[in-house]
Amino acid sequence: MxxxxxxxxxxxxxxxxxxxxxxxxxxxxxxxxxxxxxxxxxxxxxxSFYKWDGSNPMEFIGFDNFTRMWGDSRVQAAFINTIVFVIGTVPLTLIFSLFLAVLLNKKIKGRNIFRTVSFFPYVASLVAVAAVWNMIFSPVNGPINEILKTLGMMDPPRWAADKNWAMVTIIFFSVWKQIGYYMVIFLAGLQGISEEMYEASELDGANSWQKFRNVTLPQLRPVTFFVMMMLTINSFKVYDQVYMITQGGPGTSTLVLVYEIYNTAFKNWDLGYSSAISMLLFVLVLLVTVFQFKGEKGFVNE
Amino acid sequence: MKKQKKISTILIYLVLILVTITMLFPFVWMLSSSLKLDKDIFTFPIQWIPKEPQWDNYKNIWTRIPLAIFIKNTAKITLIVTFLQLLTSSFAAYAFSKLHFKGKDILFMAYIATIAVPWQAYMVPQFIMMRSFGLNNTHLAIILLQAFSAFGVFMMRQFYQGIPDSLIEAARIDGMNDYQIYAKIMLPLSKPGLSTLTIFTFVNTWNDFLGPLLYLTRDNLKTIQIGLRMFITQYSAEYSLIMAASVVVLIPVLVVFLSLQKYFVQGVAATGVKG
The missing domain is CATH 1.10.12 (Lyase 2-enoyl-coa Hydratase; Chain  A, domain 2)
Incomplete structure (x- = not known):
C-alpha cells in the first residue's frame, strides 16, 4: 500500500x-x-460597442456603431469592393499558381531558375514594385499602353485612373505579386505525391490531362484547401496595394474595408466605429472560413 | 510518341518563358529606368540598355533621402524580429508537438483561431495599447507586434510533427533533458523549417508597410518602406531616382532569399501543408 x-x-x-x-x-x-x-x-x-476618440472617456452606446454602419454608403462601397477583390483574386491566383506548379514540377532543364523567378515578385518590396507598376501602367505614356497601341488597340484602358478599371488593375497586381508564394506551396504538395500513382495510371493508358484529373487533383486536395483558405483570408486583408496604387479612388471604386478601418481610426479618430467595421471584416472572414471547412468536409464525405 | 513529347516540351518552355517575361518585366524596367535621365524613361520603343548609363542616380539617392538611416532601422528591426520569431516559435512548437501537458489543446486552439483574425481587425486597440505603454515612435513597438506570431508556432509545430517521437525517446533514455533534446536534436533537424520561417519572417518584416506607417512618424525612425513611400510622394516626378532607390531596397531581400532558397521548397513541403 x-x-x-x-x-x-x-x-x-x-x-x-x-x-x-x-x-x-x-x-x-x-x-x-x-x-x-x-x-x-x-x-x-x-x-466596437463604445464611442471613443482615444482621449476623452469612453461612452457605451450598445449597437449604435453597427446600426450606423448599415446606412453608411462608404462602408457599403468598401464591403462590396472587398468582396469583388476576393472573388477576382482568389480563383485567378489559385488556377495560375497550380498551373505553374504543375509545370515546374516536371523534370525540365533550368526549372530552379524558373521557380526562383516566379517567386521573386512575392519577396520584392511592395512599395518599390507598386511604384514601377504605376509607371508601366501609366495611361498617358506607360509602356503597357504603348505596346497595346502598337498592337492596334487605339483606345487602351486608363487603368488605375478609370473607375471601371481601377479594381482590375489592383487585382492584376495582386495576382502577379502573390502567385509565386502559392506556387511554392502547391509545389511542395506535388512532391508528396508518389511516382507510383502516376506510373499506375500510365499503365492504364491515361494521357497527361487524365493523369492530372485522376491523380494530381484528388491527391492535392488538402493542399488546395489550405491554399484556398490562406488566400481567402489574405485577400480580405487587402490594403497596402490599394494605398499605393489608387488610394481608394477614383471615387470609391477601390475603397476596401481595411482602408476604411484605417481612415476611420487614424484620420477621424472614431475608434469605436472603426472597431465595429473591424468586426464586420472579422465576421466576414470567419463565415467564409467556416463555410470552406464545411465544404471541404462535404467533399471528403462524398 | 517521341515526337509528341518533343512538342509538349517546346510548349512548356514557351509558356515558362512567357511567365518569366511577365514576372521580370517590372524588375528589368526598374533597373533600366534607374540608369536613365527622367526624360528618357517613357520613350517608346523601350530602350532597355540606356545609351549613357546615369550611375550618378545611385550616388544621389543617398543624399536626397536619409536612405542609409532607413536601411539601418529596417535591418535592425528585421534581424531582431526574425531572431525572436525563430527562437520563441521553435521553442513553443517543441512543447506543442513533443510534450504532453495540461491545457495543450486549448492553448493551441487559441493560436490557430487568431491566424484567421486579420491583423487589421485589431490594429487600432493594439495601437492604443502600445501608446499607453509609451511605445509609439519606438522600434520596440514594431518588434513586439511582429515577433510572436501564431503563424510561426503553427508552422514549426507542423514541421516537428514529421520528426519521429522514437528519436526523442531514445535521447531521453540516454539521459538528455528536454532542453538538450531541443538544442541538440530538434534544432539541427529542422533546418528546412527554420529556413522557410526565416524567409517568411524576413520578407514580411522587411516589407511591412502598415505597421511602421502607424507607429513611426519621426523621420529618423522610419523604415525603408515608408521612407521610400515618402520619397515617392515628395519627388513624384523624379522617376529615375525613385527607381534607383527601389533597386537598392530590393537587394537585401534578394540576397536572403537566394541564399536560403535551396531549403525552401523542402521546408514548405514539410510544414504548413500536411495539415
Whole structure:
C-alpha cells in the first residue's frame, strides 16, 4: 500500500515536472502572443460597442456603431469592393499558381531558375514594385499602353485612373505579386505525391490531362484547401496595394474595408466605429472560413 | 510518341518563358529606368540598355533621402524580429508537438483561431495599447507586434510533427533533458523549417508597410518602406531616382532569399501543408 502511494506520488511529481517544462517552452512566445495579439482582439470586440476618440472617456452606446454602419454608403462601397477583390483574386491566383506548379514540377532543364523567378515578385518590396507598376501602367505614356497601341488597340484602358478599371488593375497586381508564394506551396504538395500513382495510371493508358484529373487533383486536395483558405483570408486583408496604387479612388471604386478601418481610426479618430467595421471584416472572414471547412468536409464525405 | 513529347516540351518552355517575361518585366524596367535621365524613361520603343548609363542616380539617392538611416532601422528591426520569431516559435512548437501537458489543446486552439483574425481587425486597440505603454515612435513597438506570431508556432509545430517521437525517446533514455533534446536534436533537424520561417519572417518584416506607417512618424525612425513611400510622394516626378532607390531596397531581400532558397521548397513541403 505504501509502495503504491509512493509510486503514485512519484508519478504525480513527474507529471508536474513535465507540465512545468512544457510551460517553460511555451511561455516566451505565449506571453508576447497574449499581450500583443489576444489582448487587443478582445479589446477590439469591446471597443466596437463604445464611442471613443482615444482621449476623452469612453461612452457605451450598445449597437449604435453597427446600426450606423448599415446606412453608411462608404462602408457599403468598401464591403462590396472587398468582396469583388476576393472573388477576382482568389480563383485567378489559385488556377495560375497550380498551373505553374504543375509545370515546374516536371523534370525540365533550368526549372530552379524558373521557380526562383516566379517567386521573386512575392519577396520584392511592395512599395518599390507598386511604384514601377504605376509607371508601366501609366495611361498617358506607360509602356503597357504603348505596346497595346502598337498592337492596334487605339483606345487602351486608363487603368488605375478609370473607375471601371481601377479594381482590375489592383487585382492584376495582386495576382502577379502573390502567385509565386502559392506556387511554392502547391509545389511542395506535388512532391508528396508518389511516382507510383502516376506510373499506375500510365499503365492504364491515361494521357497527361487524365493523369492530372485522376491523380494530381484528388491527391492535392488538402493542399488546395489550405491554399484556398490562406488566400481567402489574405485577400480580405487587402490594403497596402490599394494605398499605393489608387488610394481608394477614383471615387470609391477601390475603397476596401481595411482602408476604411484605417481612415476611420487614424484620420477621424472614431475608434469605436472603426472597431465595429473591424468586426464586420472579422465576421466576414470567419463565415467564409467556416463555410470552406464545411465544404471541404462535404467533399471528403462524398 | 517521341515526337509528341518533343512538342509538349517546346510548349512548356514557351509558356515558362512567357511567365518569366511577365514576372521580370517590372524588375528589368526598374533597373533600366534607374540608369536613365527622367526624360528618357517613357520613350517608346523601350530602350532597355540606356545609351549613357546615369550611375550618378545611385550616388544621389543617398543624399536626397536619409536612405542609409532607413536601411539601418529596417535591418535592425528585421534581424531582431526574425531572431525572436525563430527562437520563441521553435521553442513553443517543441512543447506543442513533443510534450504532453495540461491545457495543450486549448492553448493551441487559441493560436490557430487568431491566424484567421486579420491583423487589421485589431490594429487600432493594439495601437492604443502600445501608446499607453509609451511605445509609439519606438522600434520596440514594431518588434513586439511582429515577433510572436501564431503563424510561426503553427508552422514549426507542423514541421516537428514529421520528426519521429522514437528519436526523442531514445535521447531521453540516454539521459538528455528536454532542453538538450531541443538544442541538440530538434534544432539541427529542422533546418528546412527554420529556413522557410526565416524567409517568411524576413520578407514580411522587411516589407511591412502598415505597421511602421502607424507607429513611426519621426523621420529618423522610419523604415525603408515608408521612407521610400515618402520619397515617392515628395519627388513624384523624379522617376529615375525613385527607381534607383527601389533597386537598392530590393537587394537585401534578394540576397536572403537566394541564399536560403535551396531549403525552401523542402521546408514548405514539410510544414504548413500536411495539415
Amino acid at each position: 505504501e509502495q503504491i502511494q509512493k509510486i503514485n506520488k512519484a508519478a504525480k511529481k513527474r507529471k508536474r515536472k513535465e507540465n512545468l517544462t512544457a510551460y517553460s517552452f511555451i511561455a516566451p512566445n505565449f506571453l508576447g502572443f497574449a499581450i500583443f495579439t489576444l489582448g487587443p482582439i478582445i479589446f477590439a470586440i469591446i471597443l
